[in-house]
Amino acid sequence: MRGGLERSWTGTPPPPPSIGGMLEIRGLTRRFGDRTAVDDIAMTVPSGELVGFVGGNGAGKSTTMRMVMGVLEPDAGQIRWNGAPVTPADRRRFGYMPEERGLYPKQPVLAQLVYLGRLQGLDAGRARRSAQELLERFDLAARGGDKLESLSLGNQQRVQIAAAVIADPRLLVLDEPFSGLDPTAVDSMAELLQDHAARGAGVLFSSHQLDLVERLCDRLVVLHAGRVVAAGTVEELRTSAGVRHRLRTGSDASWVRGLGWLQVDDVHEGSAVVRLADPEDSDRLLREAAGRGRVYELSTVVPTLAEVFREVAA
Incomplete structure (x- = not known):
């Protein structure tokens, strides 16, 4: 080193100095x-x-x-x-x-x-x-x-x-x-x-x-x-888009449109994608669906970045 003693490094080399800024x-x-x-x-x-x-x-x-x-x-x-x-x-x-x-x-x-x-x-x-x-x-x-x-x-x-x-x-x-x-x-x-x-x-x-x-x-x-x-981060943008749930049943799921306490994004035959104002409403939705027939799935849907982009840029 200039102006001092040479030193050898025997362990893991240190990372290079930061070259950036804000x-x-x-x-x-x-x-x-x-x-x-x-x-x-x-x-x-x-x-x-x-x-x-x-x-x-x-x-x-x-x-x-x-x-x-x-x-x-x-x-x-x-x-x-x-x-x-x-x-x-x-x-x-x-x-x-x-x-x-x-x-x-x-x-x-x-x-x-x-x-x-x-x-x-x-x-x-x-x-x-x-x-x-x-x-x-x-x-x-x-x-x-x-x-x-x-x-x-x-x-x-x-x-x-x-x-x-x-x-x-x-x-x-x-x-x-x-x-x-x-x-x-x-x-x-x-x-x-x-x-x-x-x-x-x-x-x-x-x-x-x-x-x-x-x-x-x-x-x-x-x-x-x-x-x-x-x-924000990808996770922050996904969260801001709102949590969705997918419901799959053994019969026509269009009845979800009559529930005033949720928002319906999509319904196709026995499948529906909805948004719940309160996460605890998932149990309420499950009871509603079970009372109408067989339920195959009730799961959380994580939006893709493309879906988030389409929503915020609409």
């Missing part, structure tokens, strides 16, 4: 003419967490990400990093993958990764080592000398994410990073994002693949018509 968005608003694309939203991306940004087309996800990265100026609100307004110097330590992919199609893959790494402050040797390691990780080491346009779209996507992470960013902002990837590439990408989060980087990414978001993310932010309509 991104805070407060009251962020952006208008395009008469249309408000982002409307007074607030959210955080803590160090070491993967945050999924979910919403339909036109919900305002890409516009929000562009404002975080300084591509667009907000009309109102604040973007803060570690408690202070974000600066250009802060943004140089952010990794960004835009919706419109931004690499050079006619340039060799390795050369442009090294160039982008140097733009982000790496020296030539470190930039080359980092680029080669990333290409090996994505099974592209043999294609480093090829022009980007000669690669398949999925492999171009791999190079794009390599460009975003090459300088070990403190925050990753990724717009649809899994789009167009095959299952193997999705797994590699997911592992890469988890590795960066484990080292302390915050990760904000948008995706329409809700099953993937549900599997990867520590928390989610759901955007609809430019506003945050739900936020």
Whole structure:
């Protein structure tokens, strides 16, 4: 070590130091003419967490990400990093993958990764080592000398994410990073994002693949018509959607529609999905059903993330 004695490590190596920080968005608003694309939203991306940004087309996800990265100026609100307004110097330590992919199609893959790494402050040797390691990780080491346009779209996507992470960013902002990837590439990408989060980087990414978001993310932010309509962990969002029960009987279950103390979501022949105002009403429902014939099932239904999304974004 510089300025001291060399020390050897005989146990489990300590984890690398945290490289992240806290991104805070407060009251962020952006208008395009008469249309408000982002409307007074607030959210955080803590160090070491993967945050999924979910919403339909036109919900305002890409516009929000562009404002975080300084591509667009907000009309109102604040973007803060570690408690202070974000600066250009802060943004140089952010990794960004835009919706419109931004690499050079006619340039060799390795050369442009090294160039982008140097733009982000790496020296030539470190930039080359980092680029080669990333290409090996994505099974592209043999294609480093090829022009980007000669690669398949999925492999171009791999190079794009390599460009975003090459300088070990403190925050990753990724717009649809899994789009167009095959299952193997999705797994590699997911592992890469988890590795960066484990080292302390915050990760904000948008995706329409809700099953993937549900599997990867520590928390989610759901955007609809430019506003945050739900936020929290997957479990918190599921709980907020309300507990449902599925009843299966040996006869037509449409009689549940006549019970004023529950809400009916669906009835199909001998099956019904209902919501109870009080969990203890499950016994009451069971007695009602048993008095009308055979009961095959009364169970709790856990809503999927897709069902939660459809409900809050309706």
